[in-house]
Amino acid sequence: MTASCARRCIVPPSLLYRLARSADEAVRDAALDALVLDARFRLARAECAVTLRRQPAPVTFGRAGGQPQRTIYDQQGSESQTPGVVVRAEGQAPSQDEAANQAYDGLGATYGFYWTVFERDSIDAAGMPLLGLVHYGRRYPNAFWDGAGHMFFGDGDGQILTQTTAGIDVIGHELTHGVTQYEANLTYSGQSGALNESVSDVFGIQVKQYLLGQDVHRSDWLIGADIVGPALRPALRSMKHPGTANAYDDQPADMDNYVPGGDVHTNSGIPNRAFYVVASTLGGYAWDAAGPIWYAALADPQLHPNATFRDFARITLRQAQQTYGAGSDQAHAVQQGWEAVKVSL
């Protein structure tokens, strides 16, 4: 393929992403050029869509994007919600603190994934600084996004969870809660809450796969495998086989087993598995097509905060049909994914 061809021909973005990682410099440059053009078309379409309902993103002058702005703070065991001592700022050398370096690297990898694959510039798509607060609380077995720009990471209790910064999928999960807040802002209860949770797992696992170069068949599709304590081994959740990740895993794998009034981390098993089926049906890398379809659905102005699984499913199908064609493999795979979990389209 020549550079001029890549500019003229209609090439699916998934192929362009693959070519952009090519060892051949000419191929790589051509693919990157084409991706920029493709992204401009998407942006123009998105801007039209945005005027329908959501507020357009603020214009940030003088920011080219592609560069995270990370600051890692040490909370020193406190449960204060205010950032503590800065242990590592953007561009600084690694600190002595392992958790701080893991948070720095993990936020960087997550930022890089969103930027490279979706050209999204941080949580708010406008270069928002990434603030990671480590050593939050005493033996705190949790990590969370606070809705106000901060990601908190506990050291774990040694039973349920160990050091939470050790899981790149977990860092991706928490950052994605921020992305969801700035897109569909899915209400954190019921089906919309389970979708909110699932979206975080869907992009969290892709960040891990992307960092490790894993295709859909090499990934274990487990969430939290690097941060579980002995009580929850081997993992918190399985996107491939929901309900089997550990002795307490009560995730349903389809709508027949939906838990009315259940926790959002329980029913998220259903959309999690739908994504797994779509990605594994298509093969290759999850971010070739399945990831972009899910991302487009999350950013779709028609996805409202109280969306049900069915609402979300229909938007993923429409996105797949619009991007790849009504009779495309991608559209069929999306149908198969939702059929597998018994969500009717």
Place this chain on the structure above:
Amino acid sequence: MRVDVTRRGGVAGVALHATLDTAELTGTDAPRVEAALRDLPWGRPVPVSIGPDRFRYEMVTAEGDHERRVVLSESEIPDALQPLLTLLADLGQIRPASAE
């Protein structure tokens, strides 16, 4: 004073439950925890949703044959109740996220 405590939510997706007795607390902790428990907004409506992956604590006590219940987000837990949560962390049994 006996209280049933269940921690729910959190990225791990499990609940943690224990039936605790403030008599198990040492020294000055017991009267402080009991006072803090009495001051909780018992019976108020359950918050529909709190932030993603935040913990929430469900407390149930029996007063005679009258059961009282309250659900608090972790940010609402008064400092004086921390010894009770430490006891929960030490003695609590893990349960599935959506267990009753």
